[in-house]
Amino acid sequence: MTLHQTPAAARSHVPQSHDIPALLALLGDVPVITEPVVVRRRSRDFFWYSPILAEELKDVRADIIVQPRDEADVIRTASACARLRIPLTVRAGGTGNYGQAMPLAGGVLLDINALSGIVWQKPGVARARAGTNLLALDQEVRAGGYELRMHPSTKRTATIGGFVAGGSGGVGSVAYGGLREPGNILAARIVTVEEEPRVLELRQDAAQKVNRAYGTTGIITELEMPTAPAWPWIDVIVAFDTFEEAFAAGRDVAHADGVVKKLLSPIAWPIPSKFGALKRACPEGQAILIAMIAEPFLESFRAILAGRGTITLEAPSEEGPGQVPLYEYTWNHTTLQWLKTDRSVTYLQLLYPHDRLEESVMQMKALFEGEVLPHLEFIRFAGRITCSALPIVRYTTPERLNAIIAEHESHGVMVANPHVVSLEGGSRHKRADADQSGFKAEVDPMGLLNPGKMASYVPVR
Secondary structure, three states: OOOOOOOHHHHOOOOOOOOHHHHHHHHOOOOEEOOHHHHHHHOOOOHHHOHHHHHHOOOOOOOEEEOOOOHHHHHHHHHHHHHHOOOEEEEOOOOOOOOOOOOOOOOEEEEOOOOOOEEEEEOOEEEEEOOOEHHHHHHHHHOOOEEEOOEOOOOOOOEHHHHHHHOOOOEOHHHHOOOOOOOOOOEEEEEOOOOOOOEEEEEHHHHHHHOOOOOOOOEEEEEEEEEEEOOOEEEEEEEEOOHHHHHHHHHHHHOOOOOOEEEEEEEOOOHHHHOHHHHHHOOOOOEEEEEEEEHHHHHHHHHHHOOOOEEEEEEEOOOOOOOOOHHHHOOOHHHHHHHOOOOOEEEOOEEOOHHHHHHHHHHHHHHOOOOEEOEEEEEEEOOEEEEEEOOEEEOOOHHHHHHHHHHHHHOOOEEOOOOOOOHHHHOHHHOOOOOHHHHHHHHOOOOOEOOOOOOOOOOOO
């Protein structure tokens, strides 16, 4: 797999000859933004996590931002873009890390943040508009005694639509697996991009056609998601002399099915040295295990530790104003904590084989000692406990990064390359099994949705 798979339109963005005046006429009173500085700023995400994409995508921007107020505005915009053959890229919180929602071909950036709020909820399920902020959604369902099963570390700024369209799992995946697992997305309502757009309801397996498709397989307007009984969560940090000990403790808790947990993240030193606000809980030279444990099971958690490590933090989880949740030091927020003060590093996205997990983790640690710094997330994948990983990589050259990727793959570690923008190049093991390309031909026959992201797609009209 090579790093340089980004379409030419992304490498050197040249404004397309889109008929924006004609578009404005068709949109009528649908709100838009045309101010170039604002359009450029809103066209970006956290692509700069990758030094490769930081260069390749630096000039990418839309021509106009359209801000639909409701589904009717979405339909009107989709129809206008289809009639004028103008590319359309759906955008929400902009918390992606590799240009998932950056408009490689310019055109319309469809900002769906105004499509927010819960449509309805009942025990175990909630239906929300795609632009609904995840923290607000979680707080609202919590009022009824439930909570989201999982969320990304960007929960405070991300939306439910962006999570499903660009994400794969997150905090909670140690219990429920990823979004691709049956039952984790119950339904999706989408708008097609045709001259006469259709509104489709995708349920159960069919909803996987929009999961992690970067908005290429329809415009999501509503999602029906499962919820779980809410727990009082306790944030815990345990410090260990070695990463091996932190890994072993996390593994033992992950396999304890009776202990309700939401997060288990072993992190090697010196990564915790970058956790400024957690300095007191991260002893010099020690690896840590970050955990979220349901309060009634803390005693069981300590029993599993069996004296291993030192608990340096134990406090109720906080997500209120002015608070930085502990989960914002895990998943890809771990990378962000380092990048705040040092842009010389980058990261990878890995999935370790469940049947030789410890052997594989330690083998890669030894192979890249000091160059690829271990950071794991225990998850369930296809019913088995394993680890996803977002290690910190000391970056030197694209060639060396390619070699690191190839070496992991040669040892059976799956790599979802975060240094390319296409689905085919980047998603790998996290792609859904649904026929996303075939479905795109049905809902976006002209290939106007987020062009360049499904690189293998050939428009049928």
